[in-house]
Amino acid sequence: MPPNATPVNATVFACGNPPMAAEEHAVMARAFAEERMMKNTQVNAEIPTVNVYFQVLASSEKPEDGWVADDLLQKQMDVLNDNFNKHGIKFQLAKTIRTINETWARGQDINFMASQLRMGSYSDLNIYLHLNLTGGAAGVCTIPVPVNGAGTYNFDGCQILTSSLPDDAPYTGLNDGKAGVHEVGHWFGLFHTFENGCNSPGDYVDDTPSEALPPGRGCEIRNSCPGQPGNDPIHNHMSYTGSDCHTEFTLGQQIRMHNQWAVYRAGR
Ligand SMILES: [Ca+2]
Numbered sequence: 001m002p003p004n005a006t007p008v009n010a011t012v013f014a015c016g017n018p019p020m021a022a023e024e025h026a027v028m029a030r031a032f033a034e035e036r037m038m039k040n041t042q043v044n045a046e047i048p049t050v051n052v053y054f055q056v057l058a059s060s061e062k063p064e065d066g067w068v069a070d071d072l073l074q075k076q077m078d079v080l081n082d083n084f085n086k087h088g089i090k091f092q093l094a095k096t097i098r099t100i101n102e103t104w105a106r107g108q109d110i111n112f113m114a115s116q117l118r119m120g121s122y123s124d125l126n127i128y129l130h131l132n133l134t135g136g137a138a139g140v141c142t143i144p145v146p147v148n149g150a151g152t153y154n155f156d157g158c159q160i161l162t163s164s165l166p167d168d169a170p171y172t173g174l175n176d177g178k179a180g181v182h183e184v185g186h187w188f189g190l191f192h193t194f195e196n197g198c199n200s201p202g203d204y205v206d207d208t209p210s211e212a213l214p215p216g217r218g219c220e221i222r223n224s225c226p227g228q229p230g231n232d233p234i235h236n237h238m239s240y241t242g243s244d245c246h247t248e249f250t251l252g253q254q255i256r257m258h259n260q261w262a263v264y265r266a267g268r
Pocket residue numbers: 201202203204205206207208209210
């Protein structure tokens with residue numbers, strides 16, 4: 001392979017999602033206030049089994065060029081279900097689409113890519129698998145927004161590195177599928193637990209302790225915001241600690257995901 005075709009084997013978890021924008025602050029503040037008023041009664045709001053479209057972007061039909069085998073995709077499905085089922089969210093594989101396109105496999109021109117490839121409705125999840133992503137991220141994903149024509153709709157979905165899939169060869173790297181779990185958390189309207197650093201209201205979720213921005217790596221217990229209650233949420237999927245530390249969503253995040261689904265994705 002030419003030098004620029006070497007797949008990125010991410011070993012440190014990082015995500016390409018930017019800090020919360022001003023309009024997102026407004027949306028989250030409203031959700032936060034509404035959930036408090038409802039006293040969390042919508043925790044069991046039904047989410048139908050979510051269809052997953054895997055969009056495999058490869059530079060050739062060789063496995064090392066991103067042509068991911070079905071069993072590996074099934075393992076990623078299993079990791080998603082293992083981590084979301086306990087929160088009332090289930091996934092089923094709808095279709096796998098494999099596309100040979102060197103540019104897209106390298107994470108370039110992805111808006112045009114999505115406009116060409118995205119499948120299903122706004123309640124269906126497209127997961128794009130790339131050899132590289134901009135800035136060395138392991139993934140990036142859209143958050144739910146009001147559907148306003150094909151423009152917003154087409155760009156909806158998650159991008160993750162092929163090397164973050166839960167397996168070894170030929171894609172070494174994170175190897176646990178947790179990057180996918182984190183990105184799908186964004187797809188359901190969750191933000192990073194270090195949003196706003198130590199400043200209230202943090203990520204607008206009550207039961208995720210604040211952590212400094214950016215949080216430290218590694219799974220050791222720490223308290224980067226001593227002025228705020230609780231130790232850092234090192235085991236939270238929406239933290240940056242390291243995907244091997246990531247084991248949980250909180251009840252508050254579960255409620256947020258269900259409510260964001262009901263507001264933005266259900267029936268759309
Ligand atoms: Ca919080």
